[in-house]
Amino acid sequence: MEDGTKGKPRRTWRLIALVAVLTAVATLGVAALLITIFEHKQEARNPFYRVVELQDTTEAPEIWGKNFPMQYDDYLRTVDQERTKYGGSEAMPRTPTQADPRSIVAQSRLEQDPRLKIMWAGYAFSKDFRKKRGHAYMLDDQMYTERQIVTHQSGTCLHCHASIYLPYKKLGDGDLIKGFDKMNQLPYFEARKLVTHPVSCIDCHDPSTMQLRVTRPGFLEGIRAFKASQGIKNYDVNTMATRQEMRAFVCGQCHVEYYFKGPEKRLTYPWAKGIIIDSIMAYYEEIKFKDWVHAETGAEVLKAQHPEFETWSQGIHARSGVACADCHMPYKRVGALKISDHNVRSPMLDINRACQTCHKWSEQELKERVEIIQDRTFRLRNLAMDALIALIEDIKEAKKDGKTDAALAVPRNFQRKAQFYLDFVESENSTGFHAPEESARILGESINFTRMGQVAVRELNIQ
Amino acid sequence: MLSNNNLAILIGVLMGLVIGLGCYTFIYAKGYSYLTDDPSACTNCHVMSQQYSGWIKSSHGSAAKCNDCHTPAGFFGKYTTKASNGFWHSFYFTTGWFPDNIQITDRNIEVAEQACQKCHQDIVEAIDGPHRQGKKTPCIACHKSVGHME
Numbered sequence: 301m302e303d304g305t306k307g308k309p310r311r312t313w314r315l316i317a318l319v320a321v322l323t324a325v326a327t328l329g330v331a332a333l334l335i336t337i338f339e340h341k342q343e344a345r346n347p348f349y350r351v352v353e354l355q356d357t358t359e360a361p362e363i364w365g366k367n368f369p370m371q372y373d374d375y376l377r378t379v380d381q382e383r384t385k386y387g388g389s390e391a392m393p394r395t396p397t398q399a400d401p402r403s404i405v406a407q408s409r410l411e412q413d414p415r416l417k418i419m420w421a422g423y424a425f426s427k428d429f430r431k432k433r434g435h436a437y438m439l440d441d442q443m444y445t446e447r448q449i450v451t452h453q454s455g456t457c458l459h460c461h462a463s464i465y466l467p468y469k470k471l472g473d474g475d476l477i478k479g480f481d482k483m484n485q486l487p488y489f490e491a492r493k494l495v496t497h498p499v500s501c502i503d504c505h506d507p508s509t510m511q512l513r514v515t516r517p518g519f520l521e522g523i524r525a526f527k528a529s530q531g532i533k534n535y536d537v538n539t540m541a542t543r544q545e546m547r548a549f550v551c552g553q554c555h556v557e558y559y560f561k562g563p564e565k566r567l568t569y570p571w572a573k574g575i576i577i578d579s580i581m582a583y584y585e586e587i588k589f590k591d592w593v594h595a596e597t598g599a600e601v602l603k604a605q606h607p608e609f610e611t612w613s614q615g616i617h618a619r620s621g622v623a624c625a626d627c628h629m630p631y632k633r634v635g636a637l638k639i640s641d642h643n644v645r646s647p648m649l650d651i652n653r654a655c656q657t658c659h660k661w662s663e664q665e666l667k668e669r670v671e672i673i674q675d676r677t678f679r680l681r682n683l684a685m686d687a688l689i690a691l692i693e694d695i696k697e698a699k700k701d702g703k704t705d706a707a708l709a710v711p712r713n714f715q716r717k718a719q720f721y722l723d724f725v726e727s728e729n730s731t732g733f734h735a736p737e738e739s740a741r742i743l744g745e746s747i748n749f750t751r752m753g754q755v756a757v758r759e760l761n762i763q
Numbered sequence: 764m765l766s767n768n769n770l771a772i773l774i775g776v777l778m779g780l781v782i783g784l785g786c787y788t789f790i791y792a793k794g795y796s797y798l799t800d801d802p803s804a805c806t807n808c809h810v811m812s813q814q815y816s817g818w819i820k821s822s823h824g825s826a827a828k829c830n831d832c833h834t835p836a837g838f839f840g841k842y843t844t845k846a847s848n849g850f851w852h853s854f855y856f857t858t859g860w861f862p863d864n865i866q867i868t869d870r871n872i873e874v875a876e877q878a879c880q881k882c883h884q885d886i887v888e889a890i891d892g893p894h895r896q897g898k899k900t901p902c903i904a905c906h907k908s909v910g911h912m913e
Binding site (some may be wrong): 329336337338631632633657 | 781784785792809856857862863864
């Protein structure tokens with residue numbers, strides 16, 4: 301009897317312990333689920349808390365960040381330096397000097413490819429040209445580039461290298477365009493004193509509704525001229541564009557081809573005939589614009605500048621209605637909220653969010669697809685570059701042989717075209733991805749201009 | 764010393780606690796809605812909003828509901844699938860261990876694949892044919908956007 305009663309309580313306690321442990325695990329799971337659902341419901345109720353009142357005069361991004369801490373956190377992360385196969389740059393250490401206090405810079409493209417120095421001979425870009433870094437560096441990298449030392453730049457540059465909306469308005473006594481006109485004519489370092497931040501919230505967002513808006517005069521006027529060429533009169537981007545169009549237009553405020561018009565150095569986007577390269581070239585030919593005279597050949601040449609917007613517009617993604625922000629600022633989940641990632645960067649660094657929303661293949665497969673396009677574009681770009689260098693060499697020789705300016709006019713014009721077409725792809729920041737076939741066509745055209753240039757030189761030598 | 768009665772009460776209380784908390788969670792999380800065929804139940808959880816809006820505009824928006832394609836035929840298969848997905852959705856939703864662009868499991872792909880035949884068997888039979896060797900081509904390899912673009 302006694303043995304039986306001793307064993308029974310022990311078994312009983314074991315059973316209780318077992319039930320208690322199982323119950324505890326189940327309760328833990330259910331409670332965790334309950335709390336998570338509760339939290340997500342709370343998060344979904346208030347997409348943001350208005351803790352400060354934002355005005356059209358609030359420039360500092362940290363103040364906007366109080367209402368939108370998640371977007372602000374991501375925005376701050378544009379300091380990250382990470383490279384992809386062809387874009388971005390790892391942080392390169394540098395010994396700071398008095399003139400340039402930067403201790404970290406991006407890799408020099410001129411050292412990677414010395415042919416660029418020949419293409420840009422006589423122009424400031426042949427002195428210092430580096431890979432791109434994040435938005436956070438736009439102001440510093442422009443202020444400290446050696447290009448500032450070899451040439452005198454104007455206040456126009458700040459149109460895209462700073463948060464410019466308020467400085468323009470202040471300078472123009474409340475009139476954006478007046479301020480723009482005034483700043484274009486200031487020397488760079490004088491204008492530099494008027495700006496404080498790199499691109500900021502106010503440059504793309506309306507402070508009362510957070511709606512996207514275009515604030516930069518260059519684009520306001522450029523897109524109006526482009527739309528006029530398509531028969532749409534008095535186009536006002538801020539009232540006539542759709543929300544999805546704005547998700548590309550705000551980026552197109554700066555990531556475009558441009559030139560400084562006349563002695564006023566007025567920033568102008570050469571889109572009055574259209575935004576494909578042939579229309580842009582025709583525009584420059586008509587107004588006989590030149591950026592500089594080539595130091596080795598005497599050709600009046602052009603510098604293409606990061607025409608991402610124009611190139612994207614010719615690609616399949618633009619045709620399918622995919623905007624810049626869809627891939628460079630993809631939606632992401634933060635708790636129950638869906639926000640767009642304000643750490644603007646290469647989609648290759650976030651393939652799941654950027655690409656897999658539409659493309660159901662593995663990250664590795666998608667990365668390879670992109671790199672195949674870029675490898676091919678880069679090889680073609682190298683061929684076009686070798687060809688151009690040969691043409692420059694030929695014209696140099698002809699010049700040395702005493703050929704007159706009149707005789708050299710034709711080959712020089714081919715150099716001008718070959719160089720601009722090549723530079724249009726070279727300076728574009730997707731190595732062909734934004735519009736693969738169009739980029740290949742442009743490089744093909746460039747090689748053809750070079751060929752015609754060399755034929756023209758040969759004909760001079762036969763005469 | 765515990766008598767059998769006291770032990771039963773204790774176990775009862777412990778289990779009652781879980782059941783009570785469970786019921787509360789079930790009601791709070793609108794668990795009952797998942798027993799229905801109403802597609803809006805799937806958007807209780809916001810990660811499904813994209814798929815839901817995509818479905819409304821898709822070619823199947825007026826022809827099939829979520830359950831028609833994402834659960835197998837028959838009462839038993841349907842509710843086993845719902846239970847299994849319900850458990851794993853709760854698990855991953857609680858832990859947060861899932862990618863932003865959610866990905867379908869192999870088992871659920873198979874369910875969807877079989878579901879096409881519920882309505883389109885005549886056509887599918889002709890495609891697959893009696894002489895076809897090897898692996899079947901999945902319907903969604905070509906008809907990816909019929910259910911929902913996303």
